[in-house]
Amino acid sequence: MFKKIQTFILLSFCLMLLFSCKQEKEYQYIFEVNEEDIYQSNIDKNKQKTPEQYISILYTNLFATTLPQQDLSELAEVRISIGDKQLADELILNDFVNSGTSNTPTNQEMRADVEQFIEDTYIRFFLRKPTAYEVLELKQEIEADALMTPELIYQAFALSNEYKFY
Numbered sequence: 678m679f680k681k682i683q684t685f686i687l688l689s690f691c692l693m694l695l696f697s698c699k700q701e702k703e704y705q706y707i708f709e710v711n712e713e714d715i716y717q718s719n720i721d722k723n724k725q726k727t728p729e730q731y732i733s734i735l736y737t738n739l740f741a742t743t744l745p746q747q748d749l750s751e752l753a754e755v756r757i758s759i760g761d762k763q764l765a766d767e768l769i770l771n772d773f774v775n776s777g778t779s780n781t782p783t784n785q786e787m788r789a790d791v792e793q794f795i796e797d798t799y800i801r802f803f804l805r806k807p808t809a810y811e812v813l814e815l816k817q818e819i820e821a822d823a824l825m826t827p828e829l830i831y832q833a834f835a836l837s838n839e840y841k842f843y
Contacts, residue, residue, distance in 0.1 A: 726843055
């Protein structure tokens with residue numbers, strides 16, 4: 678009887694080893710990269726930014742740094758307290774642009790390469806490249822008006838409907 682139990686255990690052990698140990702197959706992983714446009718058109722933007730998103734993104738676009746959370750909360754409260762949201766956005770934007778520390782190119786830098794300035798501005802604010810018509814139209818405006826400054830253009834972009842959506 679003891680001999681049968683030993684044989685059974687040995688046979689079970691051998692079967693267990695035989696079926697549990699399998700050689701792993703070698704897999705070759707192939708990763709492909711799909712070519713995607715990184716800049717979406719303005720048609721794809723259909724979600725409105727919250728006041729906090731608008732203020733935070735605006736600050737980041739103008740100063741190339743993040744807005745401290747305390748300041749963001751205070752500005753969001755100020756925006757809520759003002760009935761006219763467009764006016765509130767204009768006041769916040771004017772304060773940012775006229776602070777003297779915003780990351781805005783000079784008028785000479787803008788006029789040295791107008792087309793590059795336009796492309797950089799579209800990417801900075803709208804996260805997309807401008808169409809040929811948009812470049813032509815804005816370039817004509819800049820060249821025709823000597824009083825047109827980068828600050829004015831940045832303000833126009835930041836107050837546009839496209840900028841308020843993502």
